[in-house]
Amino acid sequence: MAGPFILRDEQTGKSLSQSPPSAESKLKELDLDEEPIQTADDTLTAYGMYQGLVKAWRNELFAPDVLSYKGDYVECMLEVVKAMEDSLRGSEVPEIVRSLHQLELERVRYVLSAYLRKRLEKIEKYADYNTVEDIDNLSGEERIFIREYIENMDRLFENVALRHMPPMVRNLDKDKAKVTPNLDEFVFIRANEDVGGVMIDDEAVNFDKNSIHILRYSEVKSVIEKGRVDLI
Numbered sequence: 001m002a003g004p005f006i007l008r009d010e011q012t013g014k015s016l017s018q019s020p021p022s023a024e025s026k027l028k029e030l031d032l033d034e035e036p037i038q039t040a041d042d043t044l045t046a047y048g049m050y051q052g053l054v055k056a057w058r059n060e061l062f063a064p065d066v067l068s069y070k071g072d073y074v075e076c077m078l079e080v081v082k083a084m085e086d087s088l089r090g091s092e093v094p095e096i097v098r099s100l101h102q103l104e105l106e107r108v109r110y111v112l113s114a115y116l117r118k119r120l121e122k123i124e125k126y127a128d129y130n131t132v133e134d135i136d137n138l139s140g141e142e143r144i145f146i147r148e149y150i151e152n153m154d155r156l157f158e159n160v161a162l163r164h165m166p167p168m169v170r171n172l173d174k175d176k177a178k179v180t181p182n183l184d185e186f187v188f189i190r191a192n193e194d195v196g197g198v199m200i201d202d203e204a205v206n207f208d209k210n211s212i213h214i215l216r217y218s219e220v221k222s223v224i225e226k227g228r229v230d231l232i
Contacts, residue, residue, distance in 0.1 A: 050073075059224060128179070129179065183218040186214050187231055188231065189215065192227065
């Protein structure tokens, strides 16, 4: 009887039967217990940072305003991606395995870029609002961006429109033209833990772990920021 079929690399003779590790398993390998990554509120592994970034991206997608910037997650994942790239360049693996690893890397990069793109989209959309209400939620780079964005838009509007209008109508009330997010829109949330004492319509409400609710965003924003519930 013929033995089991084993796929091997023609040049090296190494077996290709074992499936390559995913990006998630690679992240676990790169996380060393001897060198934990310390965040402001807890000690997380690199894999934990990856999961946190995915949650932050999902929350940013569904939140009407800009949430707090997760700089720890972003910086950690940038370092992990660089380490994985260096590891792939310095290792001798079959091309098919390298391609699969590269595909997983692209997925991690996508989460990073999608998270940052969504934040910039809302920063531009609610620029005047963000400079007042959500300025503490922005990173240093985002604060520089929003200031330059507002200055450039004001200059463009002045050169293209206002300067050509009669003096009596040149005054622009920016407060009336300001676009603001609807903080009272309804959102779906899932509780990450047992949560008690959430004020809903002047009444304290408790959430059981893994329970799903639909509520006004303004009523649950604080527990979203604390990571006790996630938007879904």
